Amino acid sequence: MLYKYRFLLWALLFTLATYGQGETSNWYFGNGAGITFNNDGTVTPLTNGRLDTFEGCASISDAAGNLILYTDGIRVFDRNHNIMQNGNNLYGDPSSTQSAIIVEKPDDPNILYIFTVDTKTFEEDPDRGFNYSVVDLSLNGGNGAITQKNINLLADCSEKISAVVKDCFDKSIWVVTLGFDSDQSTSFDAYYAYEVSNLGVNPTPVKSTFADLEILDPRGYLKFSPDGSILAAAHAFSGLHLYDFDTNTGIVSNPQIIEISDENTSSYGIEFSPNQQFFYVLSSGIPDPDVPQDPSSSLLQYDLTAADISSSELVLDKRSIFRGALQLGQNGKIYRTIAESYLRGTPYLGVIENPNEAGNAANYVHNAIFLNNRNATQGLPPFIQSFFDRIDLVRNPDGTTSSSLSICDGEQFTLEGDNVPNATYVWEKDGVVLPNTGHTITIDPASIADSGRYSLEITPNDPGECPIVGEAFISVNPLPTAQPLLLVQCDAASTNSTDGLTSFNLEQAILDDAYTYFFYESLIDLTSDNPIPNPVGYTNTNAFDQTIYYKIVDNNGCEDFEELQLRVRSIVLTDGERSFYACDDNPNNQLLEGIFDLDDIIQSNYPNQDVNLYASLEDASLEQNPLSGMYLTQSTSIFARVEENNECEDVDMLNLVVNPTPELSFESEFIWCTDGQPLIITAPNGYDQYRWYHETENGIQEIGNQQEVPISALGNYVLEVGYTYTNADGTFECFNETGFEVLPSNRAILENIRVEDISDNNIVEVFVSGDGDYEYSVDGINYQDSPLFENIAPGFVTVAVRDKNGCGISKKMISVIGYPKFFTPNGDNYNDTWQILGVDSQFQPESLIQIFDRYGRLMAQISPTTTGWDGTFNNAELPASDYWFKVSLEDGRIFKGHFTLKR
Template identity: 30%
Template sequence: MSQIRVFLILILCCFCYKIRAQDISVNDTATPTDLIQNVLINSSCVDVESVNASGNPTPNQQSYGSFTAGSNFPFPSGIVLSTSPSKNAEGPFNQQGSKGTQVRTWNGDADLNTALGINNSTQATVLEFDFIALTNSISFNYIFASNEYQNNFPCIYSDGFAFLIKEAGSSDNYKNLAVLPNTTTAVSATTVHPKIETINGSGGEPLVGCEAINENYFNGYNTAASPINYAGQTVVMNASTDVIPNKKYHLKLVVADDVTRQYNSAVFIEAGSFVTKINFGEDRTVANSNPVCYGENFSLDTHLSATTYTFKWYKKDASNTYVEIPGALSPSYTVPSSGAYKVEATMNNTACVSVGEITVEFSAQIPSTNTSLLQCDDDTDGVTVFDLTKAANIVKNNDSQITNQGYYETLADAKAKTNPILNPQRYTNKSPNQIVFALLENTYGCNTTAEITLNVSNSVIPNQNPIETCDGDDTQDGLYQFDLSAEVTPQILSGLPAGLLINYFLTSADAITETNPLPNIFKNTTPNSQTIYARAANGPNCYDITPIELIVHTFDPPNFEDEARYLCKGDDMTLSVDSSFSSYMWSNGSTTNSIVINSPGDYSVTVKDANGCEKTKKFKIILSEPATITGADVKDFSGNDNTVEIQYTGAGNYEFSLDGKVYQDSSIFTQVTPGVYNAIARDKNGCGLSSSFLIYVLDYPRFFTPNGDGYNDLWVIKNIDQMPDFTISIFDRYGKLLKQMNQNGTGWNGIFNGREMPSDDYWFTLLFVNGKNVKGHFSLKR
């Protein structure tokens, strides 16, 4: 049982060793010369001298060294420069200890401060040397790693590093090679990181995040299984620069902590990646948006001497294998076709072989077509105004991927992109049949030219008859609208070639330059007669320009307003207008200047003058007739409030009278005095009188004086004898019946049973046979 336990422990130890073997291993005893000459540089084309290093002042804790790594780190071996002891770079990542080493006596680097624009670096590690390259460029690969890839630190600060180069012994400023591709931005935790969310710190305070910056260069955050002891790292980056062969340069590799001396960082440089090469620049490919232009002579130049080097040029074949190009032995080579090319330059009497590679693609030929523009000339001198942009799509064959880069008077100017025509939409040619040049460019900046010949049209549109219309609105001011396409264009196009397009302008100059085209529905701006200009075009070419006179006739006859008339029932009426018009059309179909009508309704006549202009007059015929009085509503026995309302029928417009002399519009009469009336209605439209209607308005006397003087001796209701049967009963104040009378009675004389009744108030009731009942009182005075 104990043997099994021992066996399992051995297996577990071996497994743990295998896991830990994936971490990097750092040798911090390697000398600076060994790091440069035996680790970093792997080229017989580089001579190195004056190697120096500096770093952590703490004994036995060197901050630079060499490393080896397992398969899960991008570099199998290389150099590490750190802001803490280099052994601390060994994995795995330990977050608890990530705050790092702080050495107060460990200073920063002035050259790094200058390169990065800072003034407070600390704990700098430097590895520097002089070198001479035998070719024209150098490069090496690196990774930046940092414990500052935690919390929101990259939003605020970062340790700094740089690869500084300049000519040895020069007082020039250093150039930093540790920058983002195609920029001068230094690589750091603040310039390369993913999006960082806002979180709460250990004390609950917000740690404000920030948006991602150059996230494509961030390799990711590390874990307890990572091979290095840093929180995060970049992808593999490349530092490169052109150099002058055989010139001595000084290269300073430096990394430093920020002022906090916390959360250390390191730079890992791949072993053997420092090489010299012949740099032809980036690949010239469609994918890189920089292919070689069609027809361009593209030469690959090593910039090396033919007396010092021998050269071999290669091109990849269909099997993706480089094959030597026969006879290509010069320092430069003109590329004849697309492909992958390589050169090997061997320095005479040495083992130095420099290599340069590049993939070259040629862009397709830019489609272009020479063309001509045909423009009209208003004074036949062969010089006119052209819109060169009309040829824009023609010269590039309507290819949307090609852009027009301007127009030029000479081919030399077009090729040099100098002296472009400043206003190609309004270009006045210098001579008949002049040629100008359009510069065309594809998406890769390649260009070509196309010729545009400027010709003047000799086509002629025949003289046009005026276009006439009538002023058809209510205001006869000689201004009216024309439908140019319907009223004018068909006349112009008659007899002309098919396919012409007509547009209209106020002036011939506007027609030449196609400025301010008129709308299709055009209202003249000059009364009665105005000349506009029609431009006939065939595509971009002008056929001819011709004037068109627009004439607006007015027609406003006098006394032609609409009328309303009254027609008496049973009569007829003549409707007429002036007899001097050219034609007449009545609503009933008659074509004379008058008609006879005998019924009410709506009639109209449309007349024309000599120009064919129309005017319509409307007649509204209203029926009228004498009224028929059907009765009267009489309110009497009311003193001053007596009223009479005449009741009638009829289609006319009436006025009314109670005496046949005084008429009023209302059929209601007020304050009518008692009496007998012959009411009558009169048609205001002259259609006659109604028959008279007899009306009685009655009232009783309010007192009487039976004193025998022959005046007002009887109490009697005037005209009551003309009314239907009735009975009058008279009472004293106590209700005693004193007198009763009917139609045959002559009135009451104030005597009851032979005795004169005293002065007093008396009451009466008047009861008609039709049920009408009137009550009242009166006074007897003696």
């Protein structure tokens, strides 16, 4: 059997007159978070803590539950939450899984040892290994002081630390960590157990080596079972191990690998159930727990009594959160941290309510403890696990045991310890000795005053046997108080509104959601607990008035009952008492649906009244599925239920009428020729109303209310069209609107025309300005988008620029200068003269043209204003030949060339 009760609580090691786990009463952790355990087993959040740690932390209180100190491994805070004298710069690390654990010196409650483990978080971060510091509580007015600091025990170690009492006669404590066997070790392969006795800390450890386990990852918790017989180690990515531990010698042996079959295989937080049958593991599954991306964590349970522990794995919880710690509390429940990522925690703790139970009966509750907006991160304080080695005194009806019990005022409870022949039994409640001396104690009936912590010390007659200690946390809860209730229903849903019979929603009698309600037709049904199976839609059996009964049950299972009077009020439902109108929400689909502001309907038509709206008469009768807010519907009827003091006064039928909204199709852009007349825009036919708006810097201005509107400004505009409906309630209008933009255009302004002529490839390029979209032509017929023209024949060209939006054409005549390559002066009136092209009396008339024969003699000198040279010299025809020319243009250009005279 892997669990046994043979170790005395830590407090009993110092004085048999003191009971309990007061040393574990106060926990401080995370970002200023904390909890304290009350005598009745409940937990109260603390907000006075000063820790700010991602992981490691440690706390300790005295046997009576008064805080002594707490630490993150670097700073030590005293009972008043001030940094203890000399309490800075301890060699722990808040980024270590377990940065510290606190151990009292046997036989000297004024001396405490803070053992710390360091870790390396970046390249330059020193790793100072395993150390301890000494606290003397007799100094500094009882607030304590650090008298010795950072005494080194190991040069390097993992992030793990745990402690357990040696045995009930030897007052020593074992403090254990995982480190390296030697400087040549490549993985963590040795457990070091240091004994703390009344002589102090023995620096020579008991070393147990395991070179074949390949433990590379330093992260994860180290935890003893409460009786010290098992040592469990979570090694993150390096696996999960259980070992046997010999509390007499400090030797760790018999490693057993727990194979995690769940997809989240990286073990971190671990804990044992109080009865040591079950082992709990928090495992994560992201590639690297230090990278807060897509986290996933699983809460696993293993049965240590199973032949194959790994195969007993059960998943109690799996969700997208980060890794975390597990820690057993003095009330027998196991607490879990809940973090979103490495850097971001949450203000909640999860709780395993019944860790001694298998599977779902363990009852894991997520977000069970609210920490008053102080965040838990990944770590919880570890304690000497022997504090939790005690028997449960609550015997459950199924034969199981537990350490806590919640009952109601007036009920009875019995606590029971082991029946050891000839043993001495000492019972206490909250530290006060009770007169009972047997192995059981019964309180009947129990009152609120009987809540508290009950302790039992069983001292065997054989002085060689260890005493047995048990504890129970009893919470006696007050009974809720039920009051006589009245439920008045309007008989509007039935076919006969005068018969006094109708449907009730009995749940409308619920006044406080903190209670669970049950309803009964008679006292006999109440006594036999035969509730009405469907309280929603219950039809009364006595016309107009009927008395039934209800029972309220609080979260603790405490209950009370009273009468519920049902009363029926006959009403006359008038068809269409009021009508309300809306416009079609989307005129472009096939559904005629509109949006009604139901809250406005209630406020405007039922001021200062208790009114709810419903889609059907049945819903109105049963007060289920109420309507509110912006309600999208087709034309329909709804129902208004009017109440006063939760009593139905009336039911009204309301007509919701949806009128068609105009469909509107309209251009999104219009072009206005800004150098012309105002733009006239015409809206489509078929509407009752037209409204035109211009969006300006000063707001939206209405500019017209007719079908046509003149516009003489650029910008954004809105056209609104509407239908007008006239009914008995007056005039109702539905509008639709669309936006459009007026963009500018105009005729082009010819800024420049570039001509490259007197070449084999004459080029014309047009440069313009203006708001239009332009196209270009050099013949007035064929237009192109490019303003560049090539291979233009010499002569006179009219350049045209046309606005594509129809705002007009700009034109200009230009000359492209060139010359004929030959001429034939034969009198046929075709090519009879030779003249420079592109110059005339209008274009460069002062230009000079000279013609030479092949010997350079001047044959003629002509003006561009004439018809040209006729091929004669001194009125005599010259022979066919090549002739040369020189042109001096009026613009200063000079060019030469030759041509042929043909006969």
